[in-house]
Amino acid sequence: MDEQLIFATHSTCTVGNLHSSTQTNLKQCTTEYDNGICLVGNKHLFVCQAKKALINVYDIGGESKRESVEQRLPLPEVLSCLEVAGTYDQAPNRSLPEFCMPHLLIGSTPTGKLYVWELNSGRLLKVKPMAHYQPITKIKSIINGTYIVTSGADARVMIWQTIDLVTQEDPKPVCILHDHTLPVTDFCVSDAHSSYLSGKLYTVSQDMTLRCYELDPSRLKNPRILATFTFSSSLTCIAADAADRACYVGTTDGVFSLQFFYKLEAQKVASLLTSAESAIYSCVESHEHAKKNDLFKMNQIVCDRLTKGTPSALASSMDGTLLVVGDKTGKCTVIDVYSRQSVKEIQPLVSQETAGAVTSLILCMPMDTQKYTGVMFQGKNGTATKIPNLQKHVSGTEGLHDIVHQVGEPRDDIIPVLRDFDGFLHQVASQEGVFRQLGGVTSEVRYIEPQMAESPAAASTYMGTQVTSDSGAEVDQLKNTVSQLTDAYQELREMHEKLYREHEELLEKTT
Numbered sequence: 001m002d003e004q005l006i007f008a009t010h011s012t013c014t015v016g017n018l019h020s021s022t023q024t025n026l027k028q029c030t031t032e033y034d035n036g037i038c039l040v041g042n043k044h045l046f047v048c049q050a051k052k053a054l055i056n057v058y059d060i061g062g063e064s065k066r067e068s069v070e071q072r073l074p075l076p077e078v079l080s081c082l083e084v085a086g087t088y089d090q091a092p093n094r095s096l097p098e099f100c101m102p103h104l105l106i107g108s109t110p111t112g113k114l115y116v117w118e119l120n121s122g123r124l125l126k127v128k129p130m131a132h133y134q135p136i137t138k139i140k141s142i143i144n145g146t147y148i149v150t151s152g153a154d155a156r157v158m159i160w161q162t163i164d165l166v167t168q169e170d171p172k173p174v175c176i177l178h179d180h181t182l183p184v185t186d187f188c189v190s191d192a193h194s195s196y197l198s199g200k201l202y203t204v205s206q207d208m209t210l211r212c213y214e215l216d217p218s219r220l221k222n223p224r225i226l227a228t229f230t231f232s233s234s235l236t237c238i239a240a241d242a243a244d245r246a247c248y249v250g251t252t253d254g255v256f257s258l259q260f261f262y263k264l265e266a267q268k269v270a271s272l273l274t275s276a277e278s279a280i281y282s283c284v285e286s287h288e289h290a291k292k293n294d295l296f297k298m299n300q301i302v303c304d305r306l307t308k309g310t311p312s313a314l315a316s317s318m319d320g321t322l323l324v325v326g327d328k329t330g331k332c333t334v335i336d337v338y339s340r341q342s343v344k345e346i347q348p349l350v351s352q353e354t355a356g357a358v359t360s361l362i363l364c365m366p367m368d369t370q371k372y373t374g375v376m377f378q379g380k381n382g383t384a385t386k387i388p389n390l391q392k393h394v395s396g397t398e399g400l401h402d403i404v405h406q407v408g409e410p411r412d413d414i415i416p417v418l419r420d421f422d423g424f425l426h427q428v429a430s431q432e433g434v435f436r437q438l439g440g441v442t443s444e445v446r447y448i449e450p451q452m453a454e455s456p457a458a459a460s461t462y463m464g465t466q467v468t469s470d471s472g473a474e475v476d477q478l479k480n481t482v483s484q485l486t487d488a489y490q491e492l493r494e495m496h497e498k499l500y501r502e503h504e505e506l507l508e509k510t511t
Helices: 162-167 292-297 421-434 456-460 472-510
Strands: 004-008 013-017 023-026 037-040 044-048 054-059 071-074 081-085 104-108 114-118 123-128 136-142 147-152 157-161 175-177 184-189 199-205 209-215 224-230 235-240 246-251 254-259 261-263 269-271 279-285 300-307 311-316 322-327 332-336 341-346 360-364
Touching: 004 037, 004 322, 013 044, 037 081, 037 360, 044 081, 081 136, 104 136, 104 162, 114 162, 123 162, 136 184, 147 162, 147 184, 157 162, 199 235, 199 246, 209 235, 246 311, 254 261, 254 279, 254 311, 261 292, 292 300, 300 322, 300 332, 311 360, 322 360
Parallel strands: 184 235, 224 279, 235 311, 279 300
Antiparallel strands: 004 013, 004 360, 013 023, 037 044, 044 054, 054 071, 081 104, 104 114, 114 123, 136 147, 147 157, 157 175, 184 199, 199 209, 209 224, 235 246, 246 254, 254 300, 261 269, 311 322, 322 332, 332 341
16 A cells, blocks of 8 residues: 655645555645644644744545645744644544544644644633643654654653653653754654553664663663664654664765664574663674674664755655655655665745755555545534634633544444354355365265264264265375375485584584
């Protein structure tokens, strides 16, 4: 399935596809800060406007998508980063609605302040001043909105519990990471959609280091750092492979591929993130005369350069074979990870002089247009209801208030609950009988009544069933064939093991 690519520059925002040429440029869209856009319900796109206390809402999903602004949401002040949290789990027997509104909208200001809104009602639930001492560079919701991760120019990374941000008067982060010495430019979290806090957190900074932390609920207040990777230039962005096999680091000298399962010589593989103690590796660019074994003994890792230039945003495809690189000129380049070749380039439909650098990059699955139109946002006359305006004053926490949430319709493709177990066994036995017609055996499975099961003679003639057994010689022949194949396989295996041992001995002598 094709993936939807959304990227924003200083003067425009482009919506396209990863594997096709479809492209749409949104109008009246200007962004200034990194990570200033967010996808809401896989249908609407929120964009923070540059130097304006305003969010532009665009409809980019379904048959009603368009380039113009659908709605403008006024804000208390200018926001720099956006993120949504709390996308409610759907029941397994229901389909997802076309637009399922997330619970919370979280935004940050250039001064390090956090805002938390309830999207369904527009209520301002919390304003956290001085969440970071300097501007927040990125906000990420993990584990279905249970935790919020923020990074800032104050060289700190914080992990917040979402319920604390909503309920506590003065919420505190559950974890603060301050190992970096310069602003944290980007981070990514692996296994972000699991049901519990586990996985790895990768952070990059201008201090030329990439740090990997282990997220473990038992030591959440003091996460263990697994490894530190140093580069020769400042780091600007990072993207992780979906299977945690590698990560891709953007530096001022280009994009480098860092393989966590590091291949050494003599077919040996070293796992860089499973050591008992925190290791520090120095990443060097690969060249012809590089000897990986000798370099690894000195804690040096050879990394492949995928592209040159200065990237500003990275995103990895769902299968991990493609990497999208947004650069300072305002274009996105799709690179094949294994061949390191450029597959395609996507540029906004404006001049490169006015486009500016790519500030935000989102890679997601497109919405299925065959799904039904939800009723939550349909008015009496059939027109879509607008998203509620965001309040500018904090609402009181006393008392209860309603939260409107749309659930999906019942699905027809769900496997029904097994109620007739005897009938199920009879069906499986009938299907098995089709694949057991060997030689002259002709068998037909019939359901025998309990009173007839006591008489074998009656059972054998029930409903005309005839069973013949004249395949004894054929079965013996098959057994002899299997025995010969087993002996031949054992001989080949012993020969292979002997040759492999000789090969290993020759390698040890040469090295």
